[in-house]
Amino acid sequence: MSSLALINEFLGQPPNASEHGYQIDHILEFAHWFMGALFFGWSAFFVFVLIRFRRSRQPKADHAGVRSGISTHLEFSVVLIEAVLLIGFAIPLWAKRVNEFPPTQDAILVHVVGQQFNWTFHMPGPDGQFGRREIDLVTNSNPLGIDPNDPAGKDDIVVLGELHVPVNRPVIIELSSKDVIHNFCLPHMRIAADAIPGSLIPMWFKPIKAGNYEVVCGQLCGLGHYGMKGMVVVDEPAEYQTWLKERAELAGTQNAPSAAPAPGQQPPGGAPKTENPAEQPQNKPAAPPTSPSPGG
Numbered sequence: 001m002s003s004l005a006l007i008n009e010f011l012g013q014p015p016n017a018s019e020h021g022y023q024i025d026h027i028l029e030f031a032h033w034f035m036g037a038l039f040f041g042w043s044a045f046f047v048f049v050l051i052r053f054r055r056s057r058q059p060k061a062d063h064a065g066v067r068s069g070i071s072t073h074l075e076f077s078v079v080l081i082e083a084v085l086l087i088g089f090a091i092p093l094w095a096k097r098v099n100e101f102p103p104t105q106d107a108i109l110v111h112v113v114g115q116q117f118n119w120t121f122h123m124p125g126p127d128g129q130f131g132r133r134e135i136d137l138v139t140n141s142n143p144l145g146i147d148p149n150d151p152a153g154k155d156d157i158v159v160l161g162e163l164h165v166p167v168n169r170p171v172i173i174e175l176s177s178k179d180v181i182h183n184f185c186l187p188h189m190r191i192a193a194d195a196i197p198g199s200l201i202p203m204w205f206k207p208i209k210a211g212n213y214e215v216v217c218g219q220l221c222g223l224g225h226y227g228m229k230g231m232v233v234v235d236e237p238a239e240y241q242t243w244l245k246e247r248a249e250l251a252g253t254q255n256a257p258s259a260a261p262a263p264g265q266q267p268p269g270g271a272p273k274t275e276n277p278a279e280q281p282q283n284k285p286a287a288p289p290t291s292p293s294p295g296g
């Protein structure tokens with residue numbers, strides 16, 4: 001890390017854990033140093049002008065003003081640097097982030113759904129196919145409205161609050177919301193995007209460091225906004241496989257009609273419906289201590 005990075009630490013930026021994050025950091029660093037230099041430059045100029053053109057020294061106003069071209073050149077250089085930052089760095093990086101997605105066959109695919117006030121993660125399970133989701137099928141026990149008649153949905157993994165992904169594999173997210181506008185913000189991965197009801201927003205990142213990374217909601221979305229947190233756990237590949245297997249097994253057993261819901265796992269809205277086998281995924285014990293509690 002260069003000494004430039006100091007300013008990011010000073011501003012409370014958490015350490016980067018994604019492959020593209022250092023590019024974002026460089027732009028942030030440069031923009032902040034540049035703005036800092038401008039701030040001190042203009043402040044010094046302001047003080048200089050106050051003293052140099054004080055009334056006792058200039059009793060009579062000079063309407064012609066500055067005659068040298070220095071101020072014009074300075075202004076022009078500032079505009080030029082800002083243009084280079086924007087057109088040369090920020091826009092190309094943004095374009096790369098939104099246009100150049102990694103191939104889906106190498107990536108972990110996750111649907112992330114925001115609602116007041118938690119995040120639900122939907123993974124396709126061993127068959128690699130997401131079950132069909134239908135808003136009319138949403139109940140307390142089927143938070144995403146997965147169609148029980150769709151065979152692709154039988155092995156789907158639905159977890160509340162905590163997502164596991166393997167290190168060094170791209171993760172492609174399809175983001176949506178069930179109620180109001182939220183913002184899926186992963187500060188360590190240097191990504192954030194609004195979750196807008198009625199829209200599917202693609203985003204992606206590649207974690208390069210194992211660890212636990214907090215997800216926050218970046219849009220004021222209601223009274224419980226402050227508590228709308230989640231966790232992305234970046235695992236070593238073996239740990240990830242173990243987690244995935246556990247989740248897949250749970251999805252399998254809990255989709256069986258005879259499976260009894262685990263005590264204490266029922267949503268606050270009342271007893272889950274049991275006539276519908278695929279409405280069970282939420283009953284899996286998906287709440288390790290790090291998961292956020294819904295509501296606030």
Ligand SMILES: [Cu+2]
Binds near residue numbers: 114181220228
């Ligand atoms: Cu929110």
